[in-house]
Structures are given as C-alpha cells and as structure tokens.
Amino acid sequence: MSLIIQNKQTNKYINHKANSDSGGSRVSCLATGFYPRHINLTLFRDGQPVSDHEITGGDLLPNADGTYQMRKSLEISAADKHKYTCSVTHLSLDNKQDITLGNEHHIGAAVPFVCVICVVLAIAIWMRRQGRQKTRGMP
Template sequence: MNAGQMDIIIVLFVLLPSTSSNGPNVYQTLIVCELLDLDKPGKMIIKDAAGGCTTDELCYFNSSFTYTVSVNITQEVLKPHLEEFKQKYENFYYPVCIDALKNYLKKRQNDINRKIKPRVRLLQKANSDFGGSRLCCLATGFYPRHINLTLFRDGQPVSDHEITGGDLLPNDDGTYQMRKSLEISRADTHTYTCSVTHLSLDNKLDIDLEYQGETFKQVISSVLVVLALGLVLMTAIGVIKWWRRHHSGT
C-alpha cells in the first residue's frame, strides 16, 4: 500500500450445518476495497473459502471484472452467471464498500493523519542454544503501520532467509511494532546496522551496533565517575570530622 492509499477489510464467517464428526463447516468471505490518492476508488477484491481452502476470487477495478474459481465448476456452467455477477458488484457492492471506506476515513481523519516516529534499538544478546549471539532490531511506537525495517551487514542487506521475525504487531496504545532478528557466531566480526524508513521520518534512520555499545560504555563510565566522586566526598567528610574531633579534644 502506498502513502495516501487506504483499505477497508470485511471478514464474514458463516457456520454451516454439518453431518461430519469433525464439527460444523465454516464458510468465509473476505471483502477488500481501497481508496487511492485524491480519493480515487481503487480495487475491490472478494475471496470465498470453505473448509479452510479458497474456492473463488473476484476482482473489480476500472470496469474490469475478473473471476477465478478453484472448485470443480465448468466454464459452461459458470459463464451465464458472470455478467450477472459483474452488474451486481459494479452497481451495488463496489459503491457500498467505497462509501463505507470514505465515511470511516472522515470520522477517523485525525487518527489516520497522525504520524508518530518509531523508537529503534539494535541489541545483541548471547544465545547459549546457538553458541553465538542474537542481533535484534526493534522498532516500536510508530504510526501509521507501514514501515521498512532492514538489517545490513557491512553495508549490504542481510538475506531474508537469515532473518527471523518481521511481523507487524499492534501495541496497546494504537501504535505498532516490528522486530527482526539474526543469529551470528561468536567469532563474527562484521559490522551490523538497522535501517528504518517511515512516513514520520524526514530521512532514513540508521542504528548500528557499535553506537549502541558505545552508549553502554558511556553509561558505565558515567556511573564509575559518580561512584568515584562519592567515595572522594565521603573520604573528605570523614577527614574533616576526624580533624574537628582531634582539635576540639586538645
């Protein structure tokens, strides 16, 4: 989906009576329609499924109508009904779906137009099962939901078959998150980078593992400095108290 494009998805579930001992049959219909830039109506797609398998699919766009069926129905039986299908979807279902999408966008315009920047972290954790480490690139708290999250090794994208994760997940506050992970060996000396592009960002955001490590070192250094200053201060206070007691006794 491109910027400015919005889908509405309707899923219908119908339980049908069944004489099978496996329980009732489930009939499903998936209806999708979209708006393109400048509120131009886009595609409408309808898929039917029964018993967990797709039975037929209909696509309508710009007065073009396509229909595919996977069940055992001959074209001779199907052909007389195709024109009736086309007229029904063109004159009723398609306008209804587009109007419903426009009304939804009008009511939710403030939410839809909001942009929240992702919080991105590139972490490395020991993996005892693998005998190496796991790199994890996490982007969270972003909106809208479309995001590109890519792991780079020495400036080159890591192959998809090496990556795990990548599913888009919702957060409780209405934002989204995505995580991608990569297993590396203990002897790995490559440079890894997590790159993110999102509508809320003016430029591509690159987070590298060395930067995360340097930040950790800086935190540790700061803690050590504070502890050292505290120790010096406590020593000075102790010396002053000892000096006062010593001189007050004399």
C-alpha cells in the same frame, strides 16, 4: 548491550544478546511506537542487506496504544566480527534513520578481565588491612 535512539514518534533499537545454547548470539532490530503501520526495516551486514532467509521475525504487530512494532533478528556465531546496521524508513521520520552495532558489541570479552582486576584489588586491600591490624597488635 542495547544502543537506543529515540525519536518523538518512533523508537528504534538495535540489540546484541548472547545465546548460551548455541555459543553464538542474536542481533535484533526493533522499531516500535510508529503509526501509520507501513514501515521499511532492514538489517545490514557490513553495508549489505541480510537475506530474508537468514532473518527471523519481520511481522508487523500492534501495540496497546494503537501504534505498531516490528522486530527482525539474526543469529550470528561467537566469532562474527561484522558490523550490523538497522535501517528504518517511516513517514513519521524526516528521513531514513540508521543505527549501527559495530565491533563494540564484543565488549563482553573485557568483562572477565575487569572482574579479575577487581578481585585482585579486593585481595590486595584485604591483605593490606590485615597487615595493619597485625602491626597495631604488636607490643
């Protein structure tokens, strides 16, 4: 799931992605399409800055159009229930922009439930149609 807020000059994203290798997931904060190159990109956990030794990335990279991008990521456990916020400060923004990824990123747990409901409904519809066909075929 991605939450996206777009600004005229700077695109900012916060993303939560499952990591099948570790059973956990990764929270990523990406700012792209900004110029000039100086930007302050901070990832917060429950309102507190995440320490640099926990974060991967953070390198300033050029885009093909002459703008820049920066991504910071954090590996989290499957049981993690914290609220994550990406804070961006840049000259092209009127003020600091925050994007929050809260408990809504645990929506993945509802997907199997919804799939089961869909399968049950499909079987019920199929059985009902089979019953109608048998009724029509009887003398």
